[in-house]
Amino acid sequence: MSRTVLALGLLLVVGLTGSAAAATGEGRFDRPRRGFAPPDTVLQDGSPGDVGLDAQPIDDAMRRIASWTEPTPGLAHPMYAGAVALLAHDGVVVDRRAVGKELRYADAQGTELPPDQQEPVRPDTIFDIASLTKLFTSIAAVQEIDAGRVRLDAPVAEYLPEFGVNGKERITVRQLLTHTSGLQAEVQLWKLPPEQRIPSVMQLTPEHPPGTNYTYADPNLITLGVLIERVSGKPLDEVVRERITGPLGMRDTGYNPPPSELHRIAATEYESNPPRGLVRGQAHDENAWALGGVSGHAGIFSTADDLAVLGQTILNGGSYDGVRILSPEAVRMMLANYNQAFPGNAHGLGFELDQRWYMAGLSGPHTAGHTGFTGTSLVIAPESGSVAVLLSNRVHPSRDWGSNNAAREALAQGLARALAVRPTHGSDSWYADPARPATLTTGPLGPVSGPARVSFDAFVDTQNDSDGIDPLIVESSVDGQDWRRVALRASGPGAPTGPQDQLAGAGHRSWWHVVGTASAEPGQRLWLRWRYAPDARYIGRGVNLDGILVADRDRTLLDGERQVDRLRAEGWNQVER
Incomplete structure (x- = not known):
């Protein structure tokens, strides 16, 4: 050759x-x-x-x-x-x-x-x-x-x-x-x-x-x-x-x-x-x-x-x-x-x-x-x-x-x-069933001292091409009724660069670490939700979440590993793989 x-x-x-x-x-x-x-x-x-x-x-x-x-x-x-x-x-x-x-x-x-x-x-x-x-x-x-x-x-x-x-x-x-x-x-x-x-x-x-x-x-x-x-x-x-x-x-x-x-x-x-x-x-x-x-x-x-x-x-x-x-x-x-x-x-x-x-x-x-x-x-x-x-x-x-x-x-x-997707924290992670929409909600948190930092690990294997996008979206609310997307930054192999209002991608086969800021005024309470809604043409391994942590400048508002009962799951399941 x-x-x-x-x-x-x-x-x-x-x-x-x-x-x-x-x-x-x-x-x-x-x-x-x-x-x-x-x-x-x-x-x-x-x-x-x-x-x-x-x-x-x-x-x-x-x-x-x-x-x-x-x-x-x-x-x-x-x-x-x-x-x-x-x-x-x-x-x-x-x-x-x-x-x-x-x-x-x-x-x-x-x-x-x-x-x-x-x-x-x-x-x-x-x-x-x-x-x-x-x-x-x-x-x-x-x-x-x-x-x-x-x-x-x-x-x-x-x-x-x-x-x-x-x-x-x-x-x-x-x-x-x-x-x-x-x-x-x-x-x-x-x-x-x-x-x-x-x-x-x-x-x-x-x-x-x-x-x-x-x-x-x-x-x-x-x-x-x-x-x-x-x-x-x-x-x-x-x-x-x-x-x-x-x-x-x-x-x-x-x-x-x-x-x-x-x-x-x-x-x-x-x-x-x-x-x-x-x-x-x-x-x-x-x-x-x-x-x-x-x-x-x-x-x-x-x-x-x-x-x-x-x-x-x-x-x-x-x-x-x-x-x-x-x-x-x-x-x-x-x-x-x-x-x-x-x-x-x-x-x-x-x-x-x-x-x-x-x-x-x-x-x-x-x-x-x-x-x-x-x-x-x-x-x-x-x-x-x-x-x-x-x-x-x-x-x-x-x-x-x-x-x-x-x-x-x-x-x-x-x-x-x-094939297994192992949790990054503890023995379980949240897995979204691709067959149906999934929402993971927490709140009310606070009162907060101001904007809250949201961090978590995400394994994302979803469609993101000419056939469509099946994104993971994080949203926040200060009244539990009106929701706005949280801008996210992900790091890890295959992660998108710069702020993102949704996460999608496939082929990298690696966990990402994700951070974002949820807007809130001092004294307000905060709701958060993670939404994943694949369409009928979805093909992929799915989405896992782990290590969810929410904190304002003064204290931790949610430790998802220790306070699992504060997360309400619809379509998400706790899995070991």
Whole structure:
């Protein structure tokens, strides 16, 4: 790897520098880790309690995953026919559930097969993982970069001269990996004669100048797959098998699974255009299918356990069970955000980063993953040493039956909620249930000698982006009727700078110390309340309060640790985690 590329990767991944973090078993959400897990960490089965997790949120999430295989209020159809969900933390698979059917329907309209012809999902059911394939292609590309055979910022045309036409001369390898090449989102290769399919991709004209726009585009990874084949001198499926799945022992992962495994493969769609009938054991993606089942953007089949191994390999810094497929420096590069110019579209090399819509409370600047059109997702959270895998066949029998994003979110959120947020004072903190508005009120306090200083510790993991804000607000009143917001200053990792009339934020995973001043005249009494009201779209770990202290210039008006009875809670609960 060149010194320039390595230095850039290290600069962009400050949060992943440092020595490898040992597996602690504490299951802490509020103690983000730095560095990688020990390189010899190998997955083993266990229970949530073995690694300090609360089992209840995980069980709740798994029950929801199971419920969506059946008719659900608000949904016209089951969300998916079947699914396998797996959660791992600190090298321990803490839960694995197989629900529903891998084959359920007789036609595209959703006519159910007779019960004796339906086939249940098993823990080792093989799923078409669709765009999760892009992660394997990206790893193969970074292996070439790591070995010095490809330069990250080299023009793609340096390796594929036929690509360097029609405005693509300056598109770089990095821009393919980060979806900033300017290429169009989709192509329909399956409508072309076989000999024209890859050449047509080489002839594409960008829709935007390279590096000026983020567009998630399959042609980026199709091209990257061709580049890997050209540089390595081998077909892409061989590269993936020899350099990734084979060394990692991922026996059920690869392109074009053999017919002998058909009974283990989840069915996908009944397709009429093209007229393929029931698709099972062949790539669901039409372009991957048209390319013989092998492409850089789609086509790989896998199991939940195999993908958990891939996730743990990334957490370990590129090695698993004594085999190294990437250097730690290369993994740091992969988990760097190269798309800071495109807020909301954080992207490493192939890996999506910090996508709250499916990573939920596990989100963070270096939380990595991807989704697949067939209903799959993989979330890798280095700061908590966690992996979440959801494989489903939500396109069986039809892609038009809807999304399974709610299931993706629920699974990651269950693991996030299972991780502890420990109190900063005493044995308990106040926790606001994100499912409903919460108000914590105290007063009347005083009479006061004048303005009162309000201080407390807050753990805030709430939405604060283009999809909305779910803030914590502190308000004061001198009559218990009219309330005004208290300006707050927070300090700690990820805290907003300057005075704030509300607190929101996510991804920092740390407690903040918060201070403010409640206005009051000498002789007046004072009421205070802490309000948290997430909207229906809220996704996050929630809000905790601890160490509440209120004082005027003469005395302490409230010590929340010793005078718990003076705090009236609606929607807030005292918790140890």
